[in-house]
Amino acid sequence: KGILKNLFAFLFYPLSSFGITSKNHMKDNELFRKEALYHQRHHWLGKALLLKGIPLWMVVTCTITFIALTFVALMKGEYTRRVNVRGEIFSQQQTVTILAPQQGTIAKHYVEIGQTVKKGVPIYALDISRDTQSGNLSDNSKTSINQQIFLTNNIIKKLKENKKINIDKLTQQLVEYKKSYGNTKQLVAASLHGL
Secondary structure (H helix, E strand, O other): OHHHHHHHHHHHOOHHHHOOOOHHHHHHOOOOOHHHHHHHHHOOOOOOOOOOOOOHHHHHHHHHHHHHHHHHHHHHOOOOOOOOOOOOOOOOOOOOOOOOOOOOEEEEEOOOOOOOOOOOOOOEEEEOOOEEOOEEHHHHHHHHHHHHHHHHHHHHHHHHHHHHHHHHHHHHHHHHHHHHHHHHHHHHHHHHHHO
């Protein structure tokens, strides 16, 4: 331990602290003792003072006081008021905003301005058609749908006619098959009789 201590001191302390000095240095320092010079070189500017913070009793007192005041304010303070009241609620008469399910223009009025209406009564008829370069979209759609209905009715009419024709043909074939069956039956009976 002593060797390490001396080595540490040799590395980190000036040589003058071990009595090793140069000639010039010796002349300058002959007025003062070695201990005084060492103390002057290695001593701090002052003593380190540890200041005490706020006393514990004051911190605890302030904390408990704050918690108690908060609790009392929450329990006794009137920041809301609950009141039980019996009665009815009447709304003031005011205009009601009515929204249409789709955009369009008013085509027909069913009521007049200022007239009282009840729930479910139609007020306006809306035209929700759109105009395109090829014309009114709803008119074009109506025309297209009417054409499809006309073509479908023609197809149904032709199918009914074809059904009637097929039934007539099948009925005629059935009659012919019955005649043929009757003739075949007579031939078989005659051939059995001849044997």
